[in-house]
Amino acid sequence: MxxxxxxxxxxxxxxxxxxxxxxxxxxxxxxxxxxxxxxxxxxxxxxxxxxxxxxxxxxxxxxxxxxxxxxxxxxxxxxxxxxxxxxxxxxxxxxxxxxxxxxxxxxxxxxxxxxxGNSDTLYGQNDPSISSRIDSFLDANLVFSREHQVYILSIESLNKYTYERMKAAYDFYLDGIESALSKSNYISGNDLTLADISFVCDFAQFLREGKYQEPLKNQGFNIISQDIKETHPKSINHLLNLSELDEFSSVMGSYLDWYKK
Ligand SMILES: N[C@@H](CCC(=O)N[C@@H](CS)C(=O)NCC(=O)O)C(=O)O
Structure with missing residues (x-):
């Protein structure tokens, strides 16, 4: 080998x-x-x-x-x-x-x-329309994660503009993910794909804004994802369920333990 x-x-x-x-x-x-x-x-x-x-x-x-x-x-x-x-x-x-x-x-x-790799389903290898649909979710994910990058790098000294942009990007991305998950078991359809993997990794990172409750509060802001279980239940459950799979947990380790408590 x-x-x-x-x-x-x-x-x-x-x-x-x-x-x-x-x-x-x-x-x-x-x-x-x-x-x-x-x-x-x-x-x-x-x-x-x-x-x-x-x-x-x-x-x-x-x-x-x-x-x-x-x-x-x-x-x-x-x-x-x-x-x-x-x-x-x-x-x-x-x-x-x-x-x-x-x-x-x-x-x-x-x-x-x-x-x-050797998976037919992860990136829709057998059907260009399926791989293109997966790409669409990956593009939407990148837009979200770029906003997140700006937000997290300035979270200790935020301005209203950055906060509002992040909140709008959060609502836009999660509304789409929630809507997709109301039609199928996985984000891009009936199989687990790169769209799910990308979502889990970037969104698990975003959830760590919850660790900045104090600095956010001191600046007059709330944790953007604080009501996610009510506003986007399918999305957060999808993330938590996938994070339990061996392929995810063996890589992510204890990263989400603080959130699951
Ligand atoms: N959207 C990119 C983000 C990559 C990125 O922005 N990396 C930063 C660190 S977080 C970097 O390498 N910066 C190099 C520099 O500052 O010159 C990705 O998903 O790979």
Whole structure:
């Protein structure tokens, strides 16, 4: 059996965006290799196909100094080859196949894993209209998760505009998911697909706004998802039920335990 990785992913860890690929890999039997470190340590790493931690001395003479653009405020070290493969310079950053093709955006990395795998249903492999419908949910998910990224990065010093945008994105995305789940057992139809995996990983991360009750309250805001069990019951039950499956729980570990209590 060939054990060399079919996909290599570099990221800060743990990262729910990477979990999308790891959960997909469990369902589809794909060999994914993950490299990385805690978020705060990633500024000491050389971002590269052969990503690795650097010594202080190496950093001081490195010619790969870049300014962090999104989520990282200080200096990062990214090789020219990394930026060629990953023009937006973000993690998770995947390298796929023998020619190490750069694949970025966590939903696309997950798609890449599914395409390499052996499941007919995860990405609607046998029917272009089904895979396109799954793509539609993944696009909607990315719009939601971008709003979430802005919200969570500024949650200790929010302004009303950011909060209202997040609330509108939350209502829009969850209304769609709730509506889809009122017609079928899974988000995109009768099978578990990438749409479900992406939803679980990104939304589990969003729920962590609940850990910021105090700072939100002090700024005059409420937890956006506080009434989800009444407003979007199918969505939250779907997330909690899927998180119990081995393929999810073996990757997500205790991430949702605080919420389930
Ligand atoms: N939508 C992207 C988000 C990726 C992203 O924004 N990553 C940030 C960290 S959260 C990054 O790598 N920033 C690099 C930088 O600041 O230069 C995904 O799902 O992969």
């Amino acid at each position: 060939n054990m060399s990785p079919q996909i290599r992913i570099f990221s800060y860890l743990p990262n729910p965006r990477v979990w999308k690929s790891l959960i997909t890999a469990k369902f589809a039997g794909v060999n994914v290799e993950v490299t990385g470190d805690k978020p705060k340590n990633l500024s000491n790493w050389l971002w590269d196909y052969d990503a690795r931690a650097m010594s202080e001395e190496e950093k001081s003479v490195s010619s790969y100094v870049r300014k962090g653009k999104r989520g990282f405020s200080g200096v990062l070290y990214k090789t020219d080859e990394f930026l060629e493969a990953h023009p937006f310079g973000t993690v998770p950053a995947a390298f796929v196949g023998n020619n190490k093709t750069g694949v970025f955006e966590s939903n696309s990395i997950m798609r890449s894993v599914a395409r390499l």
